[in-house]
Amino acid sequence: MKYHIVTYGCQMNLHESxxxxxxxxxxxxxxxxxxxxxxxxxxxxxxxxxxAENHAxxxxxxxxxxxxxxxxxxxxxxxCMVQEEGKAKLLKxxxxxxxxxxxxxxxxxxxxxxxxxxxxxxxxxxxxEERGETEDGITPVRTSYPNAWVNITYGCNNFCxxxxxxxxxxxxRSRRAxxxxxEVQALVxxxxxxxxxxGQNVDSYRGEDGTTFPELLDRVASVExxxxxxxxxxxxxxxxxxxxxxMKKHEKICKHLHLPVQAGNNRILSLMNRRYTREKxxxxxxxxxxxxxDCEVTTDLIVAFPTETEEEFADTLSLVEEADFSSAFxxxxxxxxxxxxxxxxxxxxxxxxxxxxxxxxxxxxSKTREKSARYVGKTVEILCEDFDEKKGMYLGRDEYGRxxxxxxxxxxxxxxxxxxxxxxxxxSLYGEEA
Ligand code: 5AD
Ligand code: SF4
Numbered sequence: 412m413k414y415h416i417v418t419y420g421c422q423m424n425l426h427e428s429x430x431x432x433x434x435x436x437x438x439x440x441x442x443x444x445x446x447x448x449x450x451x452x453x454x455x456x457x458x459x460x461x462x463a464e465n466h467a468x469x470x471x472x473x474x475x476x477x478x479x480x481x482x483x484x485x486x487x488x489x490x491c492m493v494q495e496e497g498k499a500k501l502l503k504x505x506x507x508x509x510x511x512x513x514x515x516x517x518x519x520x521x522x523x524x525x526x527x528x529x530x531x532x533x534x535x536x537x538x539x540e541e542r543g544e545t546e547d548g549i550t551p552v553r554t555s556y557p558n559a560w561v562n563i564t565y566g567c568n569n570f571c572x573x574x575x576x577x578x579x580x581x582x583x584r585s586r587r588a589x590x591x592x593x594e595v596q597a598l599v600x601x602x603x604x605x606x607x608x609x610g611q612n613v614d615s616y617r618g619e620d621g622t623t624f625p626e627l628l629d630r631v632a633s634v635e636x637x638x639x640x641x642x643x644x645x646x647x648x649x650x651x652x653x654x655x656x657x658m659k660k661h662e663k664i665c666k667h668l669h670l671p672v673q674a675g676n677n678r679i680l681s682l683m684n685r686r687y688t689r690e691k692x693x694x695x696x697x698x699x700x701x702x703x704x705d706c707e708v709t710t711d712l713i714v715a716f717p718t719e720t721e722e723e724f725a726d727t728l729s730l731v732e733e734a735d736f737s738s739a740f741x742x743x744x745x746x747x748x749x750x751x752x753x754x755x756x757x758x759x760x761x762x763x764x765x766x767x768x769x770x771x772x773x774x775x776x777s778k779t780r781e782k783s784a785r786y787v788g789k790t791v792e793i794l795c796e797d798f799d800e801k802k803g804m805y806l807g808r809d810e811y812g813r814x815x816x817x818x819x820x821x822x823x824x825x826x827x828x829x830x831x832x833x834x835x836x837x838x839s840l841y842g843e844e845a
Contacts, residue, residue, distance in 0.1 A: 414440040415449035419467055420457025422643065423609055424490060426560035427518065428455045429551035431489070434521045436552060447477065451485040451525070456492035458575055460745035464492055471506055478508045485528060487511035489518070494579040496749060499538055511535045515580050516542040519549065541581045557604035557796055557825040561594055562586060563627065564610035569646065571673075572684045572751040573716065573744060576611055583611070588618035588627055592634070599636040604794055604825055606631065608642040614649030625653040632661035637827070639794060639810060640664045644671060648686040650695040655702045665810040666703055670696075671711035675730030676723040679716050684751070689730060696734055707737040707782075707811040714771055715764035716744045718757035724767050731774055737782050737811060738838050739775045743768050776837065783813065783835035790831050790845045791815060795823040804841075815840045
């Protein structure tokens with residue numbers, strides 16, 4: 412029996428799909444296969460913005476025909492969208508052919524849900540409100556070699572006013588430091604070359620014995636072996652000099668900080684409930700760069716938050732100039748039912764939002780190109796992670812997260828390779844082995 416998993420959204424979801432694959436294997440589905448050949452199809456959904464939901468809705472709807480042709484096919488839909496208030500009901504009504512619906516807190520019982528569905532005709536729906544414990548005991552089927560994702564926290568307590576995550580992923584829970592370290596050690600011994608610590612807000616990690624995030628990072632980077640350490644996501648309100656000191660201390664920690672700023676104007680930041688100012692953010696970047704001059708910073712930006720004026724948007728543009736980001740993910744504000752911002756007046760018309768994001772993307776891209784061009788002629792170490800069939804080239808990332816492409820006549824996946832950069836194109840670099 413074969414499975415097929417469709418994943419939407421962030422790294423957290425990608426890693427959760429690896430856990431879903433682990434459960435499916437235990438349940439008797441032995442290998443991953445294209446959708447048409449699968450005996451079970453699982454959708455792991457996202458609800459961070461409306462377009463993520465629309466994608467999932469479209470693709471689930473398209474399965475109707477396959478389900479009619481293949482009587483024994485099981486269709487399961489889980490993840491953030493299912494956990495959203497009223498969405499499970501809506502999905503059930505719209506797509507009566509869905510066999511199993513499970514929320515973000517129900518992953519551990521997926522095996523039982525599948526077994527229950529095999530015994531009954533009716534759809535199985537399971538949605539838990541909240542789940543306290545953090546050890547799920549699931550062995551993931553990792554698909555991202557040479558990188559391995561490791562959860563350190565689940566959930567979020569920040570309630571940024573635009574964000575639905577705290578509602579669908581529940582209150583923040585930290586894993587035990589000992590469990591995290593044991594997992595990292597085993598992964599490094601198994602040959603993984605990059606460990607990415609995952610949490611909605613890694614900085615607020617608190618181990619059972621009071622271990623802070625910088626302390627945890629220090630311990631993870633002290634594990635023996637040649638590998639890299641990354642972490643995401645950091646919240647500017649929790650930026651500390653201790654974090655910078657640990658990043659500086661360990662060569663293993665990538666000199667890259669993803670620090671979502673969201674907006675450049677203090678009134679908007681306050682409405683977003685971000686709890687820092689533009690000035691504080693820039694001061695922290697100055698500390699980071701004073702201590703680690705080659706550190707690169709990337710960010711997330713939202714345009715057209717309710718009531719954002721043209722002048723306030725211009726503050727985001729000027730912040731992008733000042734902060735010298737290497738790249739940024741840019742989003743148009745998307746109202747999410749249940750969040751505070753969704754109840755605010757002053758929605759920005761779509762044409763204005765589109766105009767703003769267009770200008771922002773143009774600026775971000777020009778900064779990215781400018782930064783990448785500086786690498787031409789230099790040598791960077793990349794960790795080879797894949798082969799691009801179309802380009803006929805191997806690819807990997809440098810410690811800053813830039814993609815480097817090169818040719819090789821043997822398999823290089825999982826190796827650290829020194830590349831002399833000959834060409835830069837956007838965030839991608841092209842080079843030859845040095
Ligand atoms: N609308 C637009 N962007 C959002 N993000 C989170 N919620 C929303 C929303 N409602 C963005 C933020 C966050 C990233 C993961 O997604 O920039 O950092
Ligand atoms: Fe959402 Fe803010 Fe939590 Fe990030 S920190 S998941 S943006 S509420």
